[in-house]
Amino acid sequence: MNNETVFELRDVAYAYEGKQTALEHVSLSIQAGERVAVLGSNGSGKSTLLKLLDGLYFATHGVIRAYGQQLTEAAFDDDAFNFAFRRRVGLVFQDTDVQLFSPSVWEEMAFAPMQLALGRQEVEARVDDALRALRIEKLRDRAPHRLSGGEKRRVALASVLTLQPEVWLLDEPTTGLDPRSQSWLIDFIAEQGQAGKTVITATHDLSIVDAIAERVFVFDESHHLAAQGAAGDILADNGLLLACNLSHAHRHRHAETGEEHTHPHSHPPAHTHQHAAGSQGSTADVQSH
Amino acid sequence: MLNSPAYMHIPDGYLSPLTSLILFILVLPFWYRGVRGLRRRINARNVPLIALMAAFSFIIMMFNVPLPGGTTGHAVAGALVAIVLGPDIAVIAISIALIIQAIFFGDGGILQIGANCFNMAVVLPYISYAIYRLIAAGRPITSRRRVVGAAVGGWIGLTVAAFFAAVEFGIQPIFWHAADGAPLYAPYSLSVAIPAMVIPHMLIASVIEGLVAALVVLYLQRANTPVLEMAERPAGAVEAEASGSVSRLRWLWVGLIILVIATPLGLLAPGTAWGEWSSSQLANMGLMFIPHGMAALENLWGAPLAGYDLPALGNTSLGYVLSALVGVALVAIIAWLFTRLFASAQPHEGQKEQ
Amino acid sequence: MTSRAEPALPQPASVRRRNGMVERTLAGISQAMEHALFAEETARRAGLLQALDPRVKVLAMLALLIAVALSRSLAVIAGLYAVTLALAWASAIPLGFFIKRVWLFLPFFTGVIALPALFITPGPPLAQLPLGLAITRAGATTALFLLLRVSTSVSLAALLIFTTPWNDVLKALGVLRVPDAVILIFGMTYRYIYLLLRTANDMFLSRKSRVVGRLSGAEERRMIGASAGVLLGKSLHLSSEVYLAMQSRGYRSHSHTPSVATFVMRRRDWAALFIAALIAAAAIVLGR
Ligand SMILES: Nc1ncnc2c1ncn2[C@@H]1O[C@H](COP(=O)(O)OP(=O)(O)O)[C@@H](O)[C@H]1O
Ligand SMILES: [Mg+2]
Numbered sequence A: 001m002n003n004e005t006v007f008e009l010r011d012v013a014y015a016y017e018g019k020q021t022a023l024e025h026v027s028l029s030i031q032a033g034e035r036v037a038v039l040g041s042n043g044s045g046k047s048t049l050l051k052l053l054d055g056l057y058f059a060t061h062g063v064i065r066a067y068g069q070q071l072t073e074a075a076f077d078d079d080a081f082n083f084a085f086r087r088r089v090g091l092v093f094q095d096t097d098v099q100l101f102s103p104s105v106w107e108e109m110a111f112a113p114m115q116l117a118l119g120r121q122e123v124e125a126r127v128d129d130a131l132r133a134l135r136i137e138k139l140r141d142r143a144p145h146r147l148s149g150g151e152k153r154r155v156a157l158a159s160v161l162t163l164q165p166e167v168w169l170l171d172e173p174t175t176g177l178d179p180r181s182q183s184w185l186i187d188f189i190a191e192q193g194q195a196g197k198t199v200i201t202a203t204h205d206l207s208i209v210d211a212i213a214e215r216v217f218v219f220d221e222s223h224h225l226a227a228q229g230a231a232g233d234i235l236a237d238n239g240l241l242l243a244c245n246l247s248h249a250h251r252h253r254h255a256e257t258g259e260e261h262t263h264p265h266s267h268p269p270a271h272t273h274q275h276a277a278g279s280q281g282s283t284a285d286v287q288s289h
Numbered sequence B: 001m002l003n004s005p006a007y008m009h010i011p012d013g014y015l016s017p018l019t020s021l022i023l024f025i026l027v028l029p030f031w032y033r034g035v036r037g038l039r040r041r042i043n044a045r046n047v048p049l050i051a052l053m054a055a056f057s058f059i060i061m062m063f064n065v066p067l068p069g070g071t072t073g074h075a076v077a078g079a080l081v082a083i084v085l086g087p088d089i090a091v092i093a094i095s096i097a098l099i100i101q102a103i104f105f106g107d108g109g110i111l112q113i114g115a116n117c118f119n120m121a122v123v124l125p126y127i128s129y130a131i132y133r134l135i136a137a138g139r140p141i142t143s144r145r146r147v148v149g150a151a152v153g154g155w156i157g158l159t160v161a162a163f164f165a166a167v168e169f170g171i172q173p174i175f176w177h178a179a180d181g182a183p184l185y186a187p188y189s190l191s192v193a194i195p196a197m198v199i200p201h202m203l204i205a206s207v208i209e210g211l212v213a214a215l216v217v218l219y220l221q222r223a224n225t226p227v228l229e230m231a232e233r234p235a236g237a238v239e240a241e242a243s244g245s246v247s248r249l250r251w252l253w254v255g256l257i258i259l260v261i262a263t264p265l266g267l268l269a270p271g272t273a274w275g276e277w278s279s280s281q282l283a284n285m286g287l288m289f290i291p292h293g294m295a296a297l298e299n300l301w302g303a304p305l306a307g308y309d310l311p312a313l314g315n316t317s318l319g320y321v322l323s324a325l326v327g328v329a330l331v332a333i334i335a336w337l338f339t340r341l342f343a344s345a346q347p348h349e350g351q352k353e354q
Numbered sequence C: 001m002t003s004r005a006e007p008a009l010p011q012p013a014s015v016r017r018r019n020g021m022v023e024r025t026l027a028g029i030s031q032a033m034e035h036a037l038f039a040e041e042t043a044r045r046a047g048l049l050q051a052l053d054p055r056v057k058v059l060a061m062l063a064l065l066i067a068v069a070l071s072r073s074l075a076v077i078a079g080l081y082a083v084t085l086a087l088a089w090a091s092a093i094p095l096g097f098f099i100k101r102v103w104l105f106l107p108f109f110t111g112v113i114a115l116p117a118l119f120i121t122p123g124p125p126l127a128q129l130p131l132g133l134a135i136t137r138a139g140a141t142t143a144l145f146l147l148l149r150v151s152t153s154v155s156l157a158a159l160l161i162f163t164t165p166w167n168d169v170l171k172a173l174g175v176l177r178v179p180d181a182v183i184l185i186f187g188m189t190y191r192y193i194y195l196l197l198r199t200a201n202d203m204f205l206s207r208k209s210r211v212v213g214r215l216s217g218a219e220e221r222r223m224i225g226a227s228a229g230v231l232l233g234k235s236l237h238l239s240s241e242v243y244l245a246m247q248s249r250g251y252r253s254h255s256h257t258p259s260v261a262t263f264v265m266r267r268r269d270w271a272a273l274f275i276a277a278l279i280a281a282a283a284i285v286l287g288r
Helices: A046-053 A073-077 A079-088 A105-115 A120-133 A149-161 A179-194 A206-212 A231-236 A238-243 B017-041 B043-060 B078-085 B087-105 B113-136 B144-170 B190-223 B225-230 B246-268 B279-284 B292-309 B316-345 B347-351 C021-044 C054-070 C074-090 C095-104 C108-120 C137-163 C166-176 C180-210 C217-248 C267-286
Strands: A005-016 A020-031 A035-040 A061-066 A089-092 A167-171 A198-203 A215-219 A225-230 A251-253 A260-262 C125-128 C134-136
Touching (some): A020 A046, A020 A198, A020 A225, A046 A061, A046 A167, A073 A079, A079 A089, A089 A149, A089 C217, A105 A120, A198 A206, A231 A238, B017 B087, B043 B078, B043 C180, B043 C217, B078 C217, B087 B113, B087 C021, B087 C137, B113 B144, B113 B190, B144 B190, B190 B225, B225 C217, C021 C217, C054 C074, C054 C267, C074 C267, C095 C137, C134 C137, C137 C166, C180 C217
Parallel strands (some): A035 A198
Antiparallel strands (some): A251 A260, C125 C134
């Protein structure tokens, strides 16, 4: 695993139309080859964060760097920068109806490589590979709007897979998947991780976290980064999860031990949380707001 | 083939190919203007924006709208889309919806795409929007006048569009007929076609068009004002020049009237030369032929617009052009009166942005 | 004729029970969806036209449409109509369905305009009717012209749609020099019509389920304002999200999105094109 920093955020804030706050005081960094999860309840700002990381929105405050370069609107006006960035980073949107805008699966999958001006043959080869990798050869000529929810998810992944990105940004990829597809997706993320890709997954589904991430960022409902740390530690901390509205039940299973605990209702709010540094020994210390 | 959403959709067979071609050519500059405007003002966003707004227009045309009294019908939603996006972009969105209807659902002829787009995607949104802006008079986004403007704009816009369709029909029997004199395409003369199209539209379809625009504006005022502001924002979908620039709108009216003249003229030119049309020949072609039994009915229809045929004029072709002009002038005067009426209701604020 | 089961024929408006606005709108929506589903299904069948290059079909349709429009002979137009029936039969489109489809759904204009033409058009009377009305020979000719032209034209368009996936129709428009960006927009429009149709459908269904009894006209109108407003908001929101999704995959304002059509003209395509041109030319010449 190399130690290149892929994303570096310093005191980032984002507000929609300048009013509606979606993220505030976010500082974090993500290394190449890491698999991380972005945890948070609905509306906590996960999707916004991924769009910021993908250079679709730009921080209203603070600085975001990708591979050491600051992400600004001006930077993306430069075709060369845009090209290089888009080629390395791929985002799979939360809403597959947004992701899949083309009239056929094949065209959906060919869209990204075509935008990147790859040759016709290269495009075809990539699409064929991705079709095979995701076992969706049969969907090749279907219209995306005629697919089932699970099929749409696969095609959405496929449409980014043809880009062969170094960094995957996955926004709630397990939503609407049956258990089998879900475990298939977890395997997919594991494979990408093994291939040295960086995989950043936004989710509120605690049950998949330790399978898809070594490190976790937790966002609370006031759009702050409430905690970050190793997946096991975060999952073990019910106070934190309760406070961030990620765990609703009183009983909760510990990720590593499988023990069941019954937590008292009066668990102290844990907006402030401390964790040991993650395996990278990098900046995974305290984030308290 | 669908349960036809609005009966403005002209099918193939009602207009001669030449008429269709001329109307197609007339639409081209508007398409060009729309596309160029999109490119300049909202660049890359245009692709999904247009696609979604075209899809939206398509869906709205499927809404079954009840009128007080039990009649129901469908809106074209040209007024609504123009109010939200501005007319330049509305032209493109509505055209795409109409083209998909023609090709995929068989609503409106494929060869009539030009004619249908001209009536419903050019005339309707531009006129509706002009009237909406005039009545809104730069008033705040939540002003009642905007609702009134949307209603009146939609009503007049579709009525004028129906008038154009009627003129397109009405000139068919003048120029195209079989050897035995039977009209080859739409069979009715202007004197029949115009009242037959315009009056029912004024009573039903145009009311629905205005109603839908007004209802949605009313809803947006309560629930989603940014959408209403879109067409007004300089950085938004429509250029700043549109904000209340009356002279610009007046220019538009002039342009439309020129088009009205151009339509019959354009049709005359490639046929026989002007002078060769004797009035008796024209009369033979179904200009004013009404069998005795139908005369009463015809008179009923024709009464309010009796001047259309101007038979006293020696040159009957000129009579047609003039009657077309009179029709447009009438509608324009109605539109103008309406806008004056509403503008004078609140004279102080009315002046603000003009 | 094919032995395959005919798909359920959507009911024309007049056959449906008089209902509230919600029911009628829902019926219209499901009619549109059924039409699309049916077209997708017939386009996948094995048949004569399905086997042809979409570009050939588009060009042939246009040529024949123009021939129908130009022809001044009823017999010639009737002949072209017979051609469309033969093509439908050869393309595994249930013939009864095809005919019903075209005639039951003839646009409003046809009935309303063709009928009075029987009487209004001047000429020697063919049949005398009460009320001093007479069907004139010229009137009958005119009405026939309208009916035949409309039904033949609608049949030609239907043949294209029932034998060609919509996506291929779009790609084929490239031969008419329709720019790639416009084709992209058309594809996207069609795709999102579905999404919005489904959204509208759900919206009306959920309202219907919450309403006991019939809504008053005023309530219905308020509902229309709200539903259309919600849909508009959703459309605009989707459009900006889709824009982000395109951007994320490298789309730029000056992007070139090459058409992905990979049609290959085979011998039978050329033959079909030639035959269509021949028929169209013959129809125009004979129908002068
Ligand atoms: N397009 C938008 N316009 C305005 N506010 C938005 C928009 N998208 C999201 N928000 C708001 O931003 C906050 C964060 O949203 P989001 O990033 O989508 O959260 P999550 O993905 O965690 O559910 C929410 O309060 C949401 O209402
Ligand atoms: Mg989200």
